[in-house]
Amino acid sequence: MEAVRVFLIAFLVVLLILYFWRQQRSLRTYPPGPLSLPFIGGLWRIGFGYREDTLIKLAKQYGSIYTLWVANLPVVVLSGFHVVKEGLVNHLEELSDRPLTPFFRVIGRGKGVALSNGHTWKQQRRFGLHSLRKLGLGKKGMESQIEAEAQQLVEIFAREKGQPFDPSMAITNSVSNVICAVTFGQRFSLEDEHFKKLIKAIDFVLTATGSFSQALYEVMPWLMKKLPGLHRKAFDASNMVLSLAKTKIEKHKEDNSYHEPQDFIDFYLLQMEKSKNDPDSTYDEENLAQCIHDLFIAGTETTATTLKWAILLLTNYPDIQDKVHKEIEDVLVSSSICYQDLKKLPYTNAVFHEILRSKYILLVGFPRQSTKDMNLRGFHIPKGTIIIPNVRSVLLDPQQWETPEEFNPNHFLDKEGNFVAREEFLPFGAGARVCLGEQLARTEYFLFLTNLLRAFRFQLPEGVKKLNQTPIVRISTPPQPYKVCAVPRHSP
Template identity: 35%
Template sequence: MELSSSLVLVLVLAVLMLVKWKRKASGLSLPPGPLALPLVGNLPIMDKSAPFKSFMKWSKTYGPVMTVHIGLQRTVVLVGYDTVKEALVDQADDFKGRAPVPLLNRVLRGYGLAISNGDRWQQLRRFTLTTLRDFGMGRKQMEQWIQEESRHLLNSFDETKSTPVDPTFFMSRAVSNVICSLVFGQRFDYEDKNFLHLLQIISRLVRFGSSPWGQMYNIFPKLMEFLSGRHHAMFREVEDIKAFIMTKIKEHEQNVDFSDPKDFIDCFLIRLIEEKHNPDTEFHKDNMLGTVLNLFVAGTETTSTTIRYALMLLIKYPHIQEQMQREIDRVIGQNRIPNMDDRKSLPFTDAVIHEVQRYMDIVPLNFPHYATHDISFRGYVIPKVTMNTYNGQLLLSWKYFPMISSWYVVLNLDILCNFGWILFPQDTVILPMLHSVLRDEGQWETPWTFNPEHFLDANGNFKKNPAFFAFSAGKRSCVGESLARMELFLFIVSLLQKFSFSSPKGPDGIDPSPELSSFGNMPRFYDLIASPR
């Protein structure tokens, strides 16, 4: 028994040495990075509350392309505008892979748009973009939906009678109703208890993903499945959202009009029926559920959180709020409904909205990318390794050795695979850090300060900045970017047109620093007072 175990270990070490030799002989090498420990990688020296701060610090030693081990996961981190742009834009095809985030995989099982790759991703992204545009995303029809929802939002604030309220679900109800109109073909009453229940789950889910417990699940998913904790309750709650979506899909199946689809689900059902005999189709119920879930969650939480953060900053800096209101009064007045054509006449307001997104830095690490093949980048190799865990076994592919290229060795090392072993890394995750772009000192005059002047020229006109990567960039940029831009402008302008916002504790009682800073920067909860103007 001891002899066979020794032979296995010798075999494994030999394979690793030969793979390393093969890569060295080819002139390719991994980017440098801090020394990693077995099992835990660089976790002991990482800032657990804000990992991106550690990455920024380490990049000063190892450069803008570096290798970090987050637990067992080998991760290549890209830092700075020039580096991230070169990867996501200049080498867009190489960096279009999406990493299988364990937390999302547990919910989506690999289906849907957000975490898929290859032909599935291409088909679903093309279909989603086309369908959303057909239903008015970024066009006049969508503008009218947002204007209508703005009236409901304004009425809900008016009903507060200038008493302190938490704005969280004021924002999420309004923003979610826009994506619900697109996806489900209906809006929901603000007093609908089931609707509010779903929004509460979405809020908890997003915050959980950036909590230490959520990140532990992403780092050690198999281990976490064996441990008790609130992640199990979170997964059970998400089933309520999935059940709601499936109910809506079944309702649509009974009423779909093939000649006149009313929403995203209708269009998906029609495509599903058209391709039901195609064995390679990606248009089936699992992908429908996954994609609708992607749109519902992302279309609700990110934009509503950004608006809530915008009001927080305007309360913190009342002189900026007042300057925006003076500009809105001069251009629109207090009676006419704002429209998207007003944006070009509201340069300061537009600049503030952009600066809110830059300063908020909502997804500092970016959504993780993935090496779907070996990538040559800046003289390094970002490898898709040939050693993968699969169903509790370790599979070693011998593609580097042509004399036995058809052979595979499967080592039954269930314990090592379940709890990890540094000698057998997973495929490479890539983090093109948006934080490093939105805070790049070579691109922003005062990157650590909330400063709308970043988006204004010397004459007070709005100016673009190429480093504004709030929606990421390249082939994996946010599919709902044009919708989010429209919502941010119309909702914020409508609110400031009718109300002035303050805090019961005054400007000094507002803390704009995030409560959680991991996958996302999650702003703190706060109360505000909406005073009619």
């Protein structure tokens, strides 16, 4: 019996040595990085105290291109402006795919825009851009819808009568209602139960993405499918968003309104009819439902988080807030605001850009996957490798920004006070996968925030010296819950 025990232990040790030897041979193919240990890879260097700057610190030790093994999966991280730009722009085709890991296969289903690849992605993305333009993106029609929603938010804030309140849910609801108007052609009442469930579902999906539960699912999907956890809640929430989308699609088909299209669903149904005899068409109801799913999850969280950070920062920096308000009041005579007004407001433009830079709303850039073998700065990266472009490292790159860790609007101003566009400003990504809704997000951000700053001066609650600027770390990085006082600028 003792001999059997010794044999089994020796056999296990040999297996571990062989595993470790094979892993070390694989390491030679990839850029250097933390030592990869059996089963956990290089995750020991991260531990449980993951922070928003963890990958930036690893780059200081291992270089601007390094490999972080997640169990037995190699992930190559690109850091700093020059390397990220070279990867995303100079290797446009090689880095056009998304990695379809077990978790993201369930969430994305290989359809829609965000988590599809190849012909499906190209066709769905092209249609998305085309339909947004047809719906009036960049024109007065859509801006009027956004401004109407912004005025609704002003009214909600006004009900607080200058007392401390948490603006988070009201902001999320208003931003999500813009997506509702674009996709469904309608907005929801904030008290609508279906709308409340939709907002909760979006939050569930984002909370699970990047969680420990997701990490376990990626490594052991066969086991995690059978176990409860945050991943299961995320899948249920994702299905709920899809179910709502399909209900709205059926309603549009019943109304037969798509021959005079008014929203995204109408335009898509019309395209389906035009393409029904095309064997290469990917226009179908499954892709339409997934596109709506993607628009809600990406479009709600990004803009809402940006606005939450904007209010927090402007409350913490009242002098900057007052200077922005003064410029808006001095320059904008009309009560109505349009996106083109931003060109007349150099200081406001600089502040709004600096908010996006200093409080990047994602943990890192969305991952890519190499479509073929490629060479990047002397490193061979095999086909199928997951690549993380660390956009946060670009926006905090000390070689590009004078005071990267500080909230400093002068990053976007010249000595004469004119606004200066910066190529290092990449919060919407770059290359083939640059954010589909960038123009919509920029328009929402400007119109919502400008309307709010015209109406209120945001102040700290009594006894509070400063709002916490440490983010919550998940796939997105929203601020910690906070309360502010929205003090009316003018009497009714």
